[in-house]
Amino acid sequence: xxxxxxxxxxxxxxxxxxxxxxxxxxxxxxxxxxxxxxxxxxxxxxxxxxxxxxxxxxxxxxxxxxxxxxxxxxxxxxxxxxxxxxxxxxxxxxxxxxxxxxxxxxxxxx
Amino acid sequence: xxxxxxxxxxxxxxxxxxxxxxxxxxxxxxxxxxxxxxxxxxxxxxxxxxxxxxxxxxxxxxxxxxxxxxxxxxxxxxxxxxxxxxxxxxxxxxxxxxxxxxxxxxxxxxxxxxxxxxxx
Numbered sequence: 643x644x645x646x647x648x649x650x651x652x653x654x655x656x657x658x659x660x661x662x663x664x665x666x667x668x669x670x671x672x673x674x675x676x677x678x679x680x681x682x683x684x685x686x687x688x689x690x691x692x693x694x695x696x697x698x699x700x701x702x703x704x705x706x707x708x709x710x711x712x713x714x715x716x717x718x719x720x721x722x723x724x725x726x727x728x729x730x731x732x733x734x735x736x737x738x739x740x741x742x743x744x745x746x747x748x749x750x751x752x
Numbered sequence: 753x754x755x756x757x758x759x760x761x762x763x764x765x766x767x768x769x770x771x772x773x774x775x776x777x778x779x780x781x782x783x784x785x786x787x788x789x790x791x792x793x794x795x796x797x798x799x800x801x802x803x804x805x806x807x808x809x810x811x812x813x814x815x816x817x818x819x820x821x822x823x824x825x826x827x828x829x830x831x832x833x834x835x836x837x838x839x840x841x842x843x844x845x846x847x848x849x850x851x852x853x854x855x856x857x858x859x860x861x862x863x864x865x866x867x868x869x870x871x872x
Contacts, residue, residue, distance in 0.1 A: 677857055686847055689860040730797050734857050740811050741799035741857050
């Protein structure tokens with residue numbers, strides 16, 4: 643059972659917009675930045691979104707992040723086949739004095 | 753270009769020990785916190801431990817506290833994870849990552865990972 647809650651799966655067709663939620667609590671998401679990581683099949687994770695909504699250079703602007711209260715979301719617009727991957731949210735947790743991840747969401751492009 | 757290369761994984765018996773290494777290059781190593789994250793086969797990511805740039809501050813997940821020790825050699829740009837009293841549930845790919853902007857949550861980039869298998 644992960645401290646941050648994500649839906650185990652999400653799907654969409656090419657060109658669609660998909661959102662992935664990440665639910666936490668006052669000890670993590672509400673008081674700390676949220677980060678999103680993308681893990682393509684068979685590869686190491688890669689930073690996708692930092693400090694709630696910022697994109698590293700090289701990440702397409704089709705990817706966007708937001709946060710409100712104890713929840714965060716990752717939105718992917720103009721869905722492409724190469725977006726098929728596992729997506730993880732992460733945040734610092736004051737109660738645990740450590741980093742907590744969501745359980746991950748497997749995105750399928752139909 | 754920032755590069756992180758893990759090594760030291762392998763097969764170990766329950767109760768045994770293993771030391772993982774992460775060789776870093778392309779950045780001023782002692783200026784950045786570093787972290788270990790693991791991923792059990794077919795499972796999600798689990799944060800393991802974090803260490804400040806100086807090595808003075810450490811953080812551990814409850815699941816490894818008292819068994820694992822994170823350390824670094826800033827003269828050789830290398831991060832370590834000493835794993836003792838290993839259990840079957842420690843079987844995973846272990847990734848090291850560079851932490852950015854003074855945080856322990858902003859991981860960029862990640863290494864390619866090294867597989868640890870705990871089995872008799």
